[in-house]
Amino acid sequence: MKERVLITDLAKFSVNDGPGFRTNVFLKGCPLKCEWCHNPETIADNPELYWKKRLCVQCGACLEACPKDAINPPIEPELSSSEGSTYQKINRAKCDNCMKCVDVCIYDALEVVGKAMSISEIMDEVEQDKPFYITSGGGMTVSGGEPTAHPAFALALLKEAKKRGIHTCIDTNGCCDFNVLKEMAEYSDIVLFDLKHLDSAKHLAKTGIRNDLVLKNLELLCGTDSDIWIRIPVVPGFNDSFEFHTQASLYIASLGGHVKRVDLIPFHNYCQNKYAWLDKDWSYRETDAIDPSFLEIYADLYRQHGLVTTVGGSGFENIGTAKLSQEVSGIQGH
Numbered sequence: 001m002k003e004r005v006l007i008t009d010l011a012k013f014s015v016n017d018g019p020g021f022r023t024n025v026f027l028k029g030c031p032l033k034c035e036w037c038h039n040p041e042t043i044a045d046n047p048e049l050y051w052k053k054r055l056c057v058q059c060g061a062c063l064e065a066c067p068k069d070a071i072n073p074p075i076e077p078e079l080s081s082s083e084g085s086t087y088q089k090i091n092r093a094k095c096d097n098c099m100k101c102v103d104v105c106i107y108d109a110l111e112v113v114g115k116a117m118s119i120s121e122i123m124d125e126v127e128q129d130k131p132f133y134i135t136s137g138g139g140m141t142v143s144g145g146e147p148t149a150h151p152a153f154a155l156a157l158l159k160e161a162k163k164r165g166i167h168t169c170i171d172t173n174g175c176c177d178f179n180v181l182k183e184m185a186e187y188s189d190i191v192l193f194d195l196k197h198l199d200s201a202k203h204l205a206k207t208g209i210r211n212d213l214v215l216k217n218l219e220l221l222c223g224t225d226s227d228i229w230i231r232i233p234v235v236p237g238f239n240d241s242f243e244f245h246t247q248a249s250l251y252i253a254s255l256g257g258h259v260k261r262v263d264l265i266p267f268h269n270y271c272q273n274k275y276a277w278l279d280k281d282w283s284y285r286e287t288d289a290i291d292p293s294f295l296e297i298y299a300d301l302y303r304q305h306g307l308v309t310t311v312g313g314s315g316f317e318n319i320g321t322a323k324l325s326q327e328v329s330g331i332q333g334h
């Protein structure tokens, strides 16, 4: 097992990735390439370099430090930060991510994404918030990226958290060997399982991978004792149709009682800056965020099958409301 893996963030007091207040451990590296990804910095499994145009004063110190001639010469700061400027500080084709430029930038305009951490270093951070986990029913969520892309490390992390009495979740795209998922699920109180599309060709077109393995793993996991929350990122033009959610609600209802909840996660574009800092094009740059209230009509499709359903995935959701709506509708659960 690797002693350390790259972490992009240890996000504290997260409220949308499992119950209560949670510390989200974002592991770097993912086999999928979802076009709408809200965390583009977690896809590659190597350290990456952010250049933050807003903080750059064009002092030129990084140009001197770069051994690969991968820094473009400074221009007037007003020109580089002007609306519509296409100036880029880093020539990504030449850059080998040695990070020598980061040390000389005293304006914090250059930053390394991906910090190698050991299990004990992560757990020391996670454990600091144990009082908040106890009062809120929260804990640690191992996310990414994709936890199953680091099978031995993520499993050892989950085991260590359980040893320390901490509630655990994994947030997975399900695209892995089932035995890896099953073993991690045994040390997870809840598996947050992402479902993106039921149509394999559409899944392939937008994520780079067919969904056959994902659906097979979800169905196999439903045959174990694991509690599962299914999370559907609702993306404009991809899976935001009434037809899709009608089919998805029928499919999930057929999976059986271990699915404890469905979360519809509306597309947003708060991540624009991350794409800009990595100099990556984002095909959803001009796409408006989905108003969460628009998804309530879809959420009701799931509720009509007896599935507790939220819009947004809050860990503090008043699930009594959802249960009440099922009772009012008079439709029995599966």
Ligand code: SF4
Binding pocket: 055, 056, 057, 058, 059, 060, 061, 062, 063, 074, 089, 104, 105, 106, 107, 108, 109, 110
């Ligand atoms: S060292 Fe920092 S502030 Fe100076 S030009 Fe490079 S990125 Fe900009």
Ligand code: SF4
Binding pocket: 049, 065, 066, 067, 068, 069, 070, 071, 090, 094, 095, 096, 097, 098, 099, 100, 101, 102
């Ligand atoms: S990371 Fe290294 S190669 Fe890339 S721009 Fe900075 S100094 Fe140059």
